[in-house]
Amino acid sequence: MTNRHFVFIEGSSRSEGNTAALARRAQLHLPAGTSSEWISLAELPLPDFEDPRSPGSTPPIYPDGNEGLLLAATLRATDLVIASPLYWYTISAPVKRYLDYWSNWLKIPGLNFRRQMSQGALWGITVGHTDDESKTEGLATSLRFSAEYLGMQWGGLLYGSGGYPGEILQDQNALQGAEQFFARNLMPLG
Numbered sequence: 096m097t098n099r100h101f102v103f104i105e106g107s108s109r110s111e112g113n114t115a116a117l118a119r120r121a122q123l124h125l126p127a128g129t130s131s132e133w134i135s136l137a138e139l140p141l142p143d144f145e146d147p148r149s150p151g152s153t154p155p156i157y158p159d160g161n162e163g164l165l166l167a168a169t170l171r172a173t174d175l176v177i178a179s180p181l182y183w184y185t186i187s188a189p190v191k192r193y194l195d196y197w198s199n200w201l202k203i204p205g206l207n208f209r210r211q212m213s214q215g216a217l218w219g220i221t222v223g224h225t226d227d228e229s230k231t232e233g234l235a236t237s238l239r240f241s242a243e244y245l246g247m248q249w250g251g252l253l254y255g256s257g258g259y260p261g262e263i264l265q266d267q268n269a270l271q272g273a274e275q276f277f278a279r280n281l282m283p284l285g
């Protein structure tokens with residue numbers, strides 16, 4: 096397995112949370128020969144997304160600042176891993192805001208964001224307090240449809256259960272699932 100680069104985008108509203116712990120466990124067990132990096136959206140905050148589209152509006156330019164860093168990291172990924180807590184049955188606000196910026200990136204002239212993203216795969220990791228995994232359906236559907244819209248492969252969702260920080264470490268099924276998540280679901284790209 097060569098040339099696969101996993102970029103983890105972590106978007107909890109607290110540090111040292113359960114989602115980060117579960118995602119770190121999965122990162123530790125990435126298939127041999129792959130590389131990875133970890134991005135915390137709390138460390139690269141974005142302002143609320145403003146939709147600039149209107150008839151006659153000029154297209155967006157390549158961004159600088161945190162948005163530029165996030166765009167560059169997103170494009171470095173062959174495999175983009177969204178690690179979001181389950182908030183109101185879907186992704187957290189920081190993750191949603193990050194995804195909203197994709198709409199701008201799709202329109203940057205010469206970047207061809209969609210074509211670049213279509214070479215890769217999207218994965219999801221989430222933790223909620225419920226034991227009922229079916230309650231992740233909204234989050235999973237949101238990520239899977241987003242992957243499809245960009246022509247990306249969908250790697251699947253890893254779910255664990257926990258409420259207070261550290262509780263995920265009691266969910267043995269989720270921890271075992273994390274250790275096998277990428278190796279078991281890795282698909283060829285291309």
Ligand SMILES: Cc1cc2nc3c(=O)[nH]c(=O)nc-3n(C[C@H](O)[C@H](O)[C@H](O)COP(=O)(O)O)c2cc1C
Pocket residue numbers: 107108109111112113114115179180181182183184185222223224225230257258259260
């Ligand atoms: C704003 C908010 C919304 C939440 N919504 C849900 C939910 O819809 N379903 C659920 O099972 N847990 C929900 N929870 C519980 C969190 O998903 C749970 O505490 C999880 O461990 C948080 O992950 P983190 O530690 O990575 O931040 C919610 C928590 C917060 C703060």
